[in-house]
Amino acid sequence: MRLVKEYGASVPDKAFYARVCGRVQGVGFRYSATREAQRLGLAGWVRNAGNGDVEVWAEGPAEKLSLFLEWLRRGPRYSRVDSIKHEDEEPKGYDDFAVKYSSW
Secondary structure, rough: EEEEEHHOOOOOHHHHHHHOOOOOOOHHHHHHHHHHHHHHOEEEEEEEEEOOOOEEEEOOHHHHHHHHHHHHOOOOOOOEEEEEEEEOOOOOOOOOOEEEEOOO
């Protein structure tokens, strides 16, 4: 996963950071989120947080981000999303969407 702005490519117009709470670890959430983000043509990452939540950074067109946020509120089949907090952010310019492994 690279930042495209380091290579002179254009940066997406919107981004958000989200924290998804509930039964979201050990149920394929990160990999399902990655597939959905890639299907929508988004860039960014998803990773497990140390407290059992899942963190997401996503960048792309506003309408695609909105669809992805709706998907995050539901999650994959065996997950249970209790709440989601998200904040609009300035895009960083990622070139793809991938699972980011936690350092904790």
